Amino acid sequence: xxxxxxxxxxxxxxxxxxxxxxxxxxxxxxxxxxxxxxxxxxxxxxxxxxxxxxxxxxxxxxxxxxxxxxxxxxxxxxxxxxxxxxxxxxxxxxxxxxxxxxxxxxxxxxxxxxxxxxxxxxxxxxxxxx
Amino acid sequence: xxxxxxxxxxxxxxxxxxxxxxxxxxxxxxxxxxxxxxxxxxxxxxxxxxxxxxxxxxxxxxxxxxxxxxxxxxxxxxxxxxxxxxxxxxxxxxxxxxxxxxxxxxxxxxxxxxxxxxxxxxxxxxxxxxxxxxxxxxxxxxxxxxxxxxxxxxxxxxxxxxxxxxxxxxxxxxxxxxxxxxxxx
Numbered sequence: 001x002x003x004x005x006x007x008x009x010x011x012x013x014x015x016x017x018x019x020x021x022x023x024x025x026x027x028x029x030x031x032x033x034x035x036x037x038x039x040x041x042x043x044x045x046x047x048x049x050x051x052x053x054x055x056x057x058x059x060x061x062x063x064x065x066x067x068x069x070x071x072x073x074x075x076x077x078x079x080x081x082x083x084x085x086x087x088x089x090x091x092x093x094x095x096x097x098x099x100x101x102x103x104x105x106x107x108x109x110x111x112x113x114x115x116x117x118x119x120x121x122x123x124x125x126x127x128x129x130x
Numbered sequence: 131x132x133x134x135x136x137x138x139x140x141x142x143x144x145x146x147x148x149x150x151x152x153x154x155x156x157x158x159x160x161x162x163x164x165x166x167x168x169x170x171x172x173x174x175x176x177x178x179x180x181x182x183x184x185x186x187x188x189x190x191x192x193x194x195x196x197x198x199x200x201x202x203x204x205x206x207x208x209x210x211x212x213x214x215x216x217x218x219x220x221x222x223x224x225x226x227x228x229x230x231x232x233x234x235x236x237x238x239x240x241x242x243x244x245x246x247x248x249x250x251x252x253x254x255x256x257x258x259x260x261x262x263x264x265x266x267x268x269x270x271x272x273x274x275x276x277x278x279x280x281x282x283x284x285x286x287x288x289x290x291x292x293x294x295x296x297x298x299x300x301x302x303x304x305x306x307x308x309x310x311x312x313x314x315x
Contacts (some may be wrong), residue, residue: 002157003199006150010200011207012134013143017217018240022227027302028220034140035147036281042148043286050155057156065287068274068291075291079280079298085265086299087190087306088258088314090240092277093163093270096263097197097209099240101204106233106245109256113263118167120264120272122182128272 012099018090025087073129085117135213151283159192161181162279164270166190166197174198230315243315273298 010016024032049055099107151161153266176183234242251254271275273295284292
């Protein structure tokens with residue numbers, strides 16, 4: 001159910017549009033920055049409330065969010081590759097699935113590429129700087 | 131009600147994404163879409179090729195349901211909640227894209243050049259889509275997350291690694307569009 005809302009939001013917000021991603025990287029519209037920025041602003045508030053124990057999980061227990069391990073090359077290099085692909089394919093992993101549902105079949109080729117990229121990362125993992 | 135059929139403004143969409151993240155956290159899950167690509171590999175038997183794919187994918191079934199939901203959501207949004215899928219991007223960008231050969235800029239949801247059914251007979255375009263996807267998949271796993279995992283979840287938790295990853299996302303995107311697009315298109 002959360003996925004359905006997510007899919008509808010991705011499509012209707014136009015975050016799944018190749019054109020919006022291109023426009024974002026040209027800094028020609030506030031739209032995408034507004035989406036990410038407002039999600040983040042509210043997200044920060046939610047996470048702070050979680051840490052203070054004001055928001056608990058559905059069983060009433062404290063939610064623990066594990067911190068991410070620190071590294072620079074991993075995030076910077078991985079991020080660069082991701083950015084190349086994001087701009088070229090115009091879709092990140094969430095919207096890829098949304099576009100499949102919307103019937104843009106060539107996105108299946110992008111998904112196949114993404115699964116392939118994930119597989120190759122798995123093979124090369126120990127040889128890459130992390 | 132009619133507003134639903136229009137594109138949703140950022141101040142509706144952004145907070146909805148934050149609420150989706152919160153609902154997943156409250157269910158004992160986390161918001162991260164690219165992890166599913168790893169699960170796909172594992173289900174296809176990639177565990178034989180690398181230990182990276184040896185994990186109990188059934189514990190990730192909830193996330194596969196999110197994927198299924200995203201597909202269904204895309205179907206519903208496209209077919210029942212959208213009057214006109216054209217994305218009204220900035221006029222300067224429309225002019226710029228038309229010069230690059232993207233003739234449907236401003237009139238469609240996705241560029242015809244890359245996403246019309248004709249591309250299945252165009253090996254060069256298929257190659258570009260495959261490459262784009264490959265970079266997304268490889269980069270997301272290398273960086274340990276994508277837009278949902280780093281830009282939204284990680285940065286909401288004020289994680290420096292996520293900020294570095296997002297700087298990488300943007301650096302990559304800017305290089306691609308400003309330096310590589312003129313060579314590709």
